[in-house]
Amino acid sequence: MRFCIIPVTSYRQNCSLLICEQSNKAAIVDPGGDIDAIIKTINKENVSPESILITHGHLDHVGATAELAALLSVPVIGPHRDDQFLIDAIPEQCKAFRFPACDSFTPSRWLNQGDIVKVGAEVLDVFHCPGHTPGHVVYVHRNTKLAIVGDVLFKGSIGRTDLPKGNFNTLINSIKNNLWPLGEQFSFISGHGPMSTFGEEMRSNPFVGV
Numbered sequence: 001m002r003f004c005i006i007p008v009t010s011y012r013q014n015c016s017l018l019i020c021e022q023s024n025k026a027a028i029v030d031p032g033g034d035i036d037a038i039i040k041t042i043n044k045e046n047v048s049p050e051s052i053l054i055t056h057g058h059l060d061h062v063g064a065t066a067e068l069a070a071l072l073s074v075p076v077i078g079p080h081r082d083d084q085f086l087i088d089a090i091p092e093q094c095k096a097f098r099f100p101a102c103d104s105f106t107p108s109r110w111l112n113q114g115d116i117v118k119v120g121a122e123v124l125d126v127f128h129c130p131g132h133t134p135g136h137v138v139y140v141h142r143n144t145k146l147a148i149v150g151d152v153l154f155k156g157s158i159g160r161t162d163l164p165k166g167n168f169n170t171l172i173n174s175i176k177n178n179l180w181p182l183g184e185q186f187s188f189i190s191g192h193g194p195m196s197t198f199g200e201e202m203r204s205n206p207f208v209g210v
Contacts, residue, residue, distance in 0.1 A: 001122045001144055005189060006041050008034040009099070011060040016148055016189050018141075019047050020120025027119040029053045029139065029148050030061040030191065031068050033100065038068065053117060053124075054078040054107065055150030056136040057086030058163075059093045061191060066090075066103035075108035077117055080128050083135025086164075111137050127178040131171020132159030140182065147188040147198075153179065155196035158207045175208045 004017040009032045016029040017038075026047040031038055042049055049072050054062055056079050069076050086093075090104040111117070113128040117139070124139040132151045136159075139148040151159035153175055161168040179186075184199025202209060 001119065001141055001146070003146070003189070004041055004045060006034075006037055008032045008037060009060050009063065012192060013060040014189055014191055014193075017041055017045065017047070018053075018119050018122075018124075018148070019045060020122045022122075023120030024048055025050045025120030027051045027053050027117075028068065028074075030055055030150065031064040032060040033063045033102075035064050035068055035071070038064070039071075049074055050120070051117070052076045053139060053148075055138065055148065055191065056133040057083035058133065058151070059086075059090060059097060059099060059102070061150065062087060062090065062105075063094070063099055063102040066105040069105065076105055077107060077109045078111040078126070079107075079133075079137045080112060080130075080135035081110040082130065082165075083133050086133060086135075127174075129171075129174035129178050131161060131167050131169075131174045133163070134165045136174075138178065140186075142182075145183070145186045147179065147182070147186050149179070149188045149190055151191040153188065153201060153205075153208070154190045154192065155194050155201070156205055158205070159191075172208060180208075 006015040013032040018027045115126040127138045186198045
């Protein structure tokens with residue numbers, strides 16, 4: 001499996017395109033906005049989108065979801081149902097944060113700890129990692145040792161926990177109990193900023209170093 005990272009919105013949120021090289025099928029992770037840029041990357045890579053995967057319900061990660069799902073006729077998968085309150089509030093959040101108007105949506109499938117999702121022939125394991133939001137999930141591709149962690153973990157930092165229903169201790173437990181056991185070799189794509197590895201964050205991250 002290969003991937004492309006597409007920074008979108010004024011928050012420079014990392015929308016990711018996950019591509020199964022065997023089937024040429026793709027999943028779009030966290031389409032927060034800038035649909036033209038997402039479509040341009042899809043066309044450039046010459047892939048066939050088959051789903052939209054959501055890590056959590058914050059506006060900069062989901063703003064373009066409803067429109068893009070309708071445009072491409074693909075299902076929306078994730079996050080965990082505990083983020084429904086955030087998705088339901090998308091229209092109001094657009095006004096509050098001066099985003100372009102966006103519609104809320106209902107995922108075709110909510111996700112839970114231990115679920116799997118497929119991108120073509122590739123399999124992603126799902127980890128429920130609350131703390132930044134209560135319904136945040138992480139997608140893990142074991143074969144390439146890649147995790148798409150949304151706003152759970154960043155290079156040198158962690159997700160905010162001062163937003164509605166965030167919880168610092170819960171977030172720390174999510175990282176240490178779900179992510180660190182996967183191993184130091186895993187690289188990860190965050191919701192914002194550069195990639196890193198679990199090993200590097202274990203050694204140097206001031207919030208969750210071991």
